[in-house]
Amino acid sequence: MQEKDLLQLFEKMTLEDKIFEMLQLSPVFYSExxxxxxxxxxxxxxxDDVYRTGSVLGIYEGAERVLDIRREHYEKHPLxxxxxxxxxxxxxxxxxxxxxxxxxxxxxPELVRECYHNIAVESTASGVDVTFTPMxxxxxxxxxxxxxxxxxxxxxxxSEMCKAMVMGLQGENGLDKPDAMCACxxxxxxxxxxxxxxxxxxxxxxxxxxxxxxxxxxKAGVDADVGMIMTSFNTxxxxxxxxxxxxxxxxxxxxxxxxxxxxxxxxxxxxxxxHGVAADYKEAARLNIEAGLDIEMCTPCYIRxxxxxxxxxxxxxxxxxxxxxxxxxxxxxxxxxxxxMRHTSVEREKEVLRCDKHMDDAYKxxxxxxxxxxxxxxxxxxxxxxxxAFIGPYVYTDRFCSTWSGKASTFTNKTFFECADGKGDYxxxxxxxxxxxxxxxxxVCMKYEIDDSDREQLLKDAIEVAKQADxxxxxxxxxxxxxGEARSHTRIKIPHCQLELLRxxxxxxxxxxxxxxxxxxxxxxEVDSLSDAILEVWLPGSMGAPAIYDMVTGAVEPxxxxxxxxxxxxxxxxxxxxxxxxxxxxNGNPNNRFSSRYLDCPNEPxxxxxxxxxxxxxxxxxxxVEPILKRGGKITxxxxxxxxxxxxxxxxxxxxxxxxxxxxxxxxxxxxGFKKVTLDAGQEQTVSFDIDEEMLKYWNIDxxxxxxxGRFAVYICHDSTERQYVEFKLQEE
Ligand code: BGC
Numbered sequence: 001m002q003e004k005d006l007l008q009l010f011e012k013m014t015l016e017d018k019i020f021e022m023l024q025l026s027p028v029f030y031s032e033x034x035x036x037x038x039x040x041x042x043x044x045x046x047x048d049d050v051y052r053t054g055s056v057l058g059i060y061e062g063a064e065r066v067l068d069i070r071r072e073h074y075e076k077h078p079l080x081x082x083x084x085x086x087x088x089x090x091x092x093x094x095x096x097x098x099x100x101x102x103x104x105x106x107x108x109p110e111l112v113r114e115c116y117h118n119i120a121v122e123s124t125a126s127g128v129d130v131t132f133t134p135m136x137x138x139x140x141x142x143x144x145x146x147x148x149x150x151x152x153x154x155x156x157x158x159s160e161m162c163k164a165m166v167m168g169l170q171g172e173n174g175l176d177k178p179d180a181m182c183a184c185x186x187x188x189x190x191x192x193x194x195x196x197x198x199x200x201x202x203x204x205x206x207x208x209x210x211x212x213x214x215x216x217x218x219k220a221g222v223d224a225d226v227g228m229i230m231t232s233f234n235t236x237x238x239x240x241x242x243x244x245x246x247x248x249x250x251x252x253x254x255x256x257x258x259x260x261x262x263x264x265x266x267x268x269x270x271x272x273x274x275h276g277v278a279a280d281y282k283e284a285a286r287l288n289i290e291a292g293l294d295i296e297m298c299t300p301c302y303i304r305x306x307x308x309x310x311x312x313x314x315x316x317x318x319x320x321x322x323x324x325x326x327x328x329x330x331x332x333x334x335x336x337x338x339x340x341m342r343h344t345s346v347e348r349e350k351e352v353l354r355c356d357k358h359m360d361d362a363y364k365x366x367x368x369x370x371x372x373x374x375x376x377x378x379x380x381x382x383x384x385x386x387x388x389a390f391i392g393p394y395v396y397t398d399r400f401c402s403t404w405s406g407k408a409s410t411f412t413n414k415t416f417f418e419c420a421d422g423k424g425d426y427x428x429x430x431x432x433x434x435x436x437x438x439x440x441x442x443x444v445c446m447k448y449e450i451d452d453s454d455r456e457q458l459l460k461d462a463i464e465v466a467k468q469a470d471x472x473x474x475x476x477x478x479x480x481x482x483x484g485e486a487r488s489h490t491r492i493k494i495p496h497c498q499l500e501l502l503r504x505x506x507x508x509x510x511x512x513x514x515x516x517x518x519x520x521x522x523x524x525x526e527v528d529s530l531s532d533a534i535l536e537v538w539l540p541g542s543m544g545a546p547a548i549y550d551m552v553t554g555a556v557e558p559x560x561x562x563x564x565x566x567x568x569x570x571x572x573x574x575x576x577x578x579x580x581x582x583x584x585x586x587n588g589n590p591n592n593r594f595s596s597r598y599l600d601c602p603n604e605p606x607x608x609x610x611x612x613x614x615x616x617x618x619x620x621x622x623x624x625v626e627p628i629l630k631r632g633g634k635i636t637x638x639x640x641x642x643x644x645x646x647x648x649x650x651x652x653x654x655x656x657x658x659x660x661x662x663x664x665x666x667x668x669x670x671x672x673g674f675k676k677v678t679l680d681a682g683q684e685q686t687v688s689f690d691i692d693e694e695m696l697k698y699w700n701i702d703x704x705x706x707x708x709x710g711r712f713a714v715y716i717c718h719d720s721t722e723r724q725y726v727e728f729k730l731q732e733e
Pocket of ligand 1: 057088132186265266485
């Protein structure tokens with residue numbers, strides 16, 4: 001529809017019509033068992049009003065059902081304005097990719113983009129127009145359950161991933177195309193900074209740290225033309241994000257030029273009452289609209305109070321006009337006015353959901369995102385491994401998805417057992433359930449039924465199997481439900497019953513490799529001490545089992561590198577590689593009393609950002625950088641990388657920079673680039689990076705985004721623990 005036609009339609013809309021566009025309904029209004037009165041009363045609407053509402057979220061029943069909803073809505077809407085369908089498709093709709101934290105570990109924006117393109121193709125066929133993805137919250141604390149939805153702890157990596165996800169979802173040829181859906185960058189802002197990793201907790205960061213570390217990934221989404229931004233539950237400097245004028249109007253729209261739609265998180269607009277900054281729905285409605293919130297997700301402030309606020313002159317009608325118009329413009333961009341069914345199609349759904357291409361990409365992503373954390377030569381298994389047993393609850397499950405993966409969990413995936421059985425002289429045992437009775441408290445909260453009755457027998461059988469094996473591959477980890485929203489933990493270890501299994505197996509078998517399934521960095525001290533290899537596969541999605549079988553047997557190599565630090569123990573949290581030096585840095589001398597260190601545990605994490613290996617080895621040499629960078633100019637830094645092992649392999653070459661002296665203290669190291677190179681055995685390649693002034697900028701003492709002249713260190717290396725560097729100077733003209 002032309003803009004002028006849209007404006008004509010807008011002219012015809014009453015204030016109420018506009019406010020209905022700004023309301024998003026929960027799926028309960030469309031479920032067969034919808035309560036007659038409760039939800040209607042909550043919002044103060046009637047069943048007929050459902051057909052006037054702008055959008056709904058969370059309907060994953062597939063094309064047929066969505067077509068019915070769209071049709072009925074379109075026919076019954078007084079002005080025939082089509083409904084917009086939204087949902088949380090965070091790592092796949094029919095084909096589940098690995099979780100986003102895993103995808104961060106791929107260091108492969110191109111593949112990430114392709115995977116999100118596939119997600120758009122599948123989701124649109126089933127009738128989803130907007131997805132609440134990507135979550136780009138910077139995460140430094142593994143206690144927070146939602147780290148699994150983010151791509152990790154680094155602003156640069158997160159920005160690259162955010163761009164890739166937005167571009168993959170929104171396509172290249174316009175939002176109205178069948179391979180495109182609107183992305184929604186969330187949760188604006190700094191939700192990942194929750195104090196002590198406790199869900200929904202207070203966030204308090206300085207404006208400098210906000211701009212330097214937390215905001216870049218959201219900004220990358222805006223620069224990639226994301227259509228929607230979701231506000232977060234938390235406060236920023238005491239002001240809840242959803243009513244934070246500085247954040248939403250001055251920064252997001254003013255400074256960054258965002259002209260898309262903003263949406264509250266579920267309950268964040270009424271949450272301002274709980275936060276204690278509004279007395280009631282009336283005040284919350286005014287604060288929300290003044291801050292620039294366009295759509296209210298599932299809560300009643302706007303629908304119940306906005307009209308009254310306008311009628312009594314407390315809220316300027318222009319604020320409602322601009323918000324409602326933005327919603328309509330998004331519908332128009334999505335092509336809904338021309339085609340109210342959009343690309344929802346039962347035939348297309350059959351064709352694209354879990355099609356070969358999507359499953360192949362999902363397989364590639366499992367290999368690209370799995371991180372081999374350690375390997376004392378037991379992986380990959382081969383003839384030298386002798387008799388191999390696969391033991392653990394993940395041998396027999398096909399549940400490799402996390403939350404919010406559309407319809408993916410309704411499909412049957414191959415179990416590891418099905419992939420491996422008959423392919424070798426293997427033994428198998430389950431060994432334990434995924435959760436035991438020690439974790440009953442959290443199981444209740446997750447509505448997960450623990451059946452511990454056969455625990456002893458399972459363990460006994462597994463020990464018998466392990467005794468017969470020369471090598472055991474343990475397939476263990478968190479239950480998928482243990483990470484995600486409202487899944488904060490102070491114990492970040494694998495479940496007790498599975499640790500018990502590992503201990504017992506280790507007693508009878510001298511070679512043990514662990515394949516680890518989880519949604520967050522864990523305290524792996526004990527797993528580490530009981531194993532010879534650890535392959536981190538996260539929650540790998542639909543193609544988990546076949547890809548893991550191929551990685552474990554060496555047909556393919558895991559090439560992921562950690563996008564989030566694995567602490568030594570939970571007490572180190574929050575922990576991240578890009579720390580400041582402090583004025584009392586620890587120099588490794590245990591007698592050094594007055595230094596920034598723990599007396600009872602190392603400062604270093606167990607596995608650092610960027611770490612990970614494959615099945616070959618690489619050597620770095622001849623690190624060089626041009627010595628002088630002039631403002632506005634460019635220099636090159638390079639290193640030689642050689643595959644010193646016996647097979648072809650892929651290395652993720654990482655570029656870090658340190659600013660030695662600035663007007664504020666700067667991190668010891670910051671990631672500024674990465675390249676994945678694949679080399680044959682014995683092959684050597686020079687890997688180069690350009691460095692320019694832009695890469696050196698930071699928010700200085702006067703809150704200007706600048707680069708200071710002076711000395712910088714360059715590291716081109718395997719991971720963030722590297723100590724060897726070369727120097728260059730940034731010089732004035
Ligand atoms: C989550 C959001 C999500 C929304 C809708 C909220 O609880 O915080 O990330 O998009 O629900 O499902």
